[in-house]
Amino acid sequence: MRKAVVRGLAAAIGLALAVGAASTGAAAAPSPVTVPASAPGNVAAVPPMGWNDWYTFFCDLDENLIKQTVDAMISTGMRDAGYKYVNLDDCWSAKERDAAGRLQADPAKFPSGIKALADYVHERGMKLGIYGDVGTQTCARYPGSYGHEAVDAQTFADWEVDFVKVDWCFVPFEDFPGKSQQEVAAELYGRWHDAIEATGRPMFFSICVWDPSVKSWEIAGPLGDMWRTSNDYSDSWGAVLGNIDAQAPLADLAGPDKGWNDPDILMVGKGGMTATEYRTQFSMWSMMAAPLLAGNDVRNMSQETLRTLTNTEVIAIDQDPLGRQATRVRDDGDLEVWARPLANGDVAVALLNRSGIAQTITAQASEAGLPTAESYSLRDVWAHQTTKSTGAIRAFVPSHGTAVFRVTQSGDAKAPAVSTSVKIGADAGTEWPVLFPGEPGTVEVVVANDAPMTVTDVRIELVVPDGWDVEGDPVRRERQLGGEREVSVSYAVTPSRDTSGDRTPVTARVTYQYGKNIGSTSGTQLALVVPKPPTGESYLSDLAWLDASSGWQSVTRDREVGGGPINLAGTTYAKGLGLATPGDVTYWVGESCSRLTALAGIDDVVDRVSPAGGTAVFEVYADGEKVFDSGLVRRGAAIPVDVSLTGVSELRLHVADGGDGGYNDRADWADAKVTCA
Numbered sequence: 001m002r003k004a005v006v007r008g009l010a011a012a013i014g015l016a017l018a019v020g021a022a023s024t025g026a027a028a029a030p031s032p033v034t035v036p037a038s039a040p041g042n043v044a045a046v047p048p049m050g051w052n053d054w055y056t057f058f059c060d061l062d063e064n065l066i067k068q069t070v071d072a073m074i075s076t077g078m079r080d081a082g083y084k085y086v087n088l089d090d091c092w093s094a095k096e097r098d099a100a101g102r103l104q105a106d107p108a109k110f111p112s113g114i115k116a117l118a119d120y121v122h123e124r125g126m127k128l129g130i131y132g133d134v135g136t137q138t139c140a141r142y143p144g145s146y147g148h149e150a151v152d153a154q155t156f157a158d159w160e161v162d163f164v165k166v167d168w169c170f171v172p173f174e175d176f177p178g179k180s181q182q183e184v185a186a187e188l189y190g191r192w193h194d195a196i197e198a199t200g201r202p203m204f205f206s207i208c209v210w211d212p213s214v215k216s217w218e219i220a221g222p223l224g225d226m227w228r229t230s231n232d233y234s235d236s237w238g239a240v241l242g243n244i245d246a247q248a249p250l251a252d253l254a255g256p257d258k259g260w261n262d263p264d265i266l267m268v269g270k271g272g273m274t275a276t277e278y279r280t281q282f283s284m285w286s287m288m289a290a291p292l293l294a295g296n297d298v299r300n301m302s303q304e305t306l307r308t309l310t311n312t313e314v315i316a317i318d319q320d321p322l323g324r325q326a327t328r329v330r331d332d333g334d335l336e337v338w339a340r341p342l343a344n345g346d347v348a349v350a351l352l353n354r355s356g357i358a359q360t361i362t363a364q365a366s367e368a369g370l371p372t373a374e375s376y377s378l379r380d381v382w383a384h385q386t387t388k389s390t391g392a393i394r395a396f397v398p399s400h401g402t403a404v405f406r407v408t409q410s411g412d413a414k415a416p417a418v419s420t421s422v423k424i425g426a427d428a429g430t431e432w433p434v435l436f437p438g439e440p441g442t443v444e445v446v447v448a449n450d451a452p453m454t455v456t457d458v459r460i461e462l463v464v465p466d467g468w469d470v471e472g473d474p475v476r477r478e479r480q481l482g483g484e485r486e487v488s489v490s491y492a493v494t495p496s497r498d499t500s501g502d503r504t505p506v507t508a509r510v511t512y513q514y515g516k517n518i519g520s521t522s523g524t525q526l527a528l529v530v531p532k533p534p535t536g537e538s539y540l541s542d543l544a545w546l547d548a549s550s551g552w553q554s555v556t557r558d559r560e561v562g563g564g565p566i567n568l569a570g571t572t573y574a575k576g577l578g579l580a581t582p583g584d585v586t587y588w589v590g591e592s593c594s595r596l597t598a599l600a601g602i603d604d605v606v607d608r609v610s611p612a613g614g615t616a617v618f619e620v621y622a623d624g625e626k627v628f629d630s631g632l633v634r635r636g637a638a639i640p641v642d643v644s645l646t647g648v649s650e651l652r653l654h655v656a657d658g659g660d661g662g663y664n665d666r667a668d669w670a671d672a673k674v675t676c677a
């Protein structure tokens with residue numbers, strides 16, 4: 001916690017964005033080192049790293065869990081990788097204050113008390129975080145701090161707590177007539193700021209205004225050390241993208257003497273996403289100088305999860321002392337380039353592929369803000385390899401993956417930057433990498449040499465699953481490939497007749513020579529081998545899709561997206577698809593179907609969840625053209641969908657938010673089926 005000086009000024013001008021640029025003089029100028037560093041006197045010189053119990057344990061926490069977590073963070077190497085904070089979230093306290101009006105720990109969950117827990121944590125070289133709320137109750141209805149800010153901050157300080165997260169539930173707006181929500185937030189978090197400062201104990205202050213309509217970031221900078229930039233989210237790909245997009249425009253607010261934008265606790269290792277998607281989350285949180293608070297059960301995690309969370313090269317980007325949040329320097333729809341200048345003059349560049357297929361993304365050193373140079377060293381911080389390029393920063397990025405490079409002007413890299421991409425089914429009439437069982441399709445391999453030097457003896461080998469056929473020799477050779485050149489080779493590939501559904505890897509393995517050395521690169525595309533739908537009627541929920549994505553929760557078959565049965569306007573449906581907005585499901589119907597029918601609507605369950613949200617627009621696209629548009633659909637409706645599919649190959653069902661945010665949007669395509677020849 002810091003920035004006492006600026007607070008008065010901010011309150012006086014009452015405007016926050018202006019404050020982002022104000023200088024406090026509180027923090028020392030960043031020194032040009034690349035290791036994680038925390039300047040004395042400023043607990044927030046770099047984004048905090050640690051763990052928070054909420055998303056895995058919710059109210060099911062106790063002192064054993066916390067001690068076991070501390071022990072696990074030490075034995076797994078997390079602590080030594082930089083994870084210092086162990087943070088209790090909601091539900092740690094008793095339901096009543098003590099006789100003196102102080103918060104007290106739940107005696108069943110924390111029989112030894114919080115001070116003893118803090119001692120346990122401190123003895124092990126770590127720090128303890130705790131949770132409170134500006135309102136009359138916490139979100140889980142434990143005592144709130146409204147009117148008790150000073151005593152609560154002092155209690156936390158007495159317990160030697162190091163980190164305080166303060167939530168935004170049960171805010172007594174009625175006590176602030178005529179004030180906007182933002183003004184109330186400024187007032188209440190201001191009280192907390194002052195209360196923490198008055199204790200004299202340096203405690204990291206995390207402002208948790210989860211309601212993005214309040215725009216807490218506009219008032220939080222002078223008050224706190226980090227502040228949420230999005231609402232609570234879920235362990236799903238769409239939700240991660242949503243939080244990245246929410247934080248993207250706020251880069252100017254982050255910095256060592258400002259505080260940090262907080263896209264929320266990490267989902268890495270919780271199980272709802274793929275390892276690739278979790279690496280993307282970790283990469284992008286680090287690019288965005290976000291707090292790295294693990295949210296998984298670290299007592300029990302896979303080696304893959306641990307490798308992601310403890311990749312010290314990625315962590316060094318997050319913790320870079322210059323503290324500049326990355327900006328999106330290029331946005332080609334699903335393919336994005338992000339850049340972040342680092343303290344030693346390097347630039348971190350992330351290539352983010354939001355699409356459903358592996359694609360090449362190429363950035364130029366100049367667009368990432370690097371000065372002109374004859375060559376650059378590209379340090380791939382996931383592959384842990386350094387290569388030399390004349391300026392192209394290129395990677396063949398898997399679907400939902402992110403390549404991250406630390407780029408140095410010139411540098412002493414010896415190995416050439418050579419990359420390999422694999423494109424499938426360019427002749428299939430769709431952008432998806434589609435092949436059909438028993439039918440030949442085209443696979444194109446491109447090898448690009450971005451280095452200044454020529455490589456020789458290039459050997460390209462296509463590797464397909466057993467039982468598939470490659471026409472001719474799967475090995476192709478090129479005597480040489482010059483600098484800044486690429487070579488493309490094409491194969492006719494036939495999947496076996498019994499391949500069905502799902503994604504099948506097709507890999508190009510490439511070796512080459514430079515000087516006396518052998519280099520290698522490879523690229524994998526996941527082929528979609530799609531049988532045409534069977535003749536007659538088929539429920540969409542029984543067919544393999546090409547791709548599916550959906551807002552806060554993955555697409556569900558025969559369930560509404562929250563997991564319950566499908567209910568529309570009082571009727572239960574055994575079959576159908578459930579989507580959150582924005583969402584898409586794409587099928588290959590290969591000109592063999594005549595009709596799609598369904599009932600579109602918002603699942604009845606939303607009424608039990610909340611009066612908020614729960615509106616959507618339903619659309620159907622046939623080969624990219626809109627053929628159905630429901631208009632705005634509110635609760636209680638079941639809109640009939642009946643569209644012709646004659647001559648159509650690619651069928652896409654789309655749901656968009658109805659204009660009130662994605663919250664509670666549980667869009668059903670009940671009874672959705674295709675009729676095929």
Ligand code: GLA
Pocket residue numbers: 054089090138139140167208210232
């Ligand atoms: C809110 C916050 C979460 C968590 C819960 C606890 O939803 O945004 O991070 O602290 O409250 O109840």
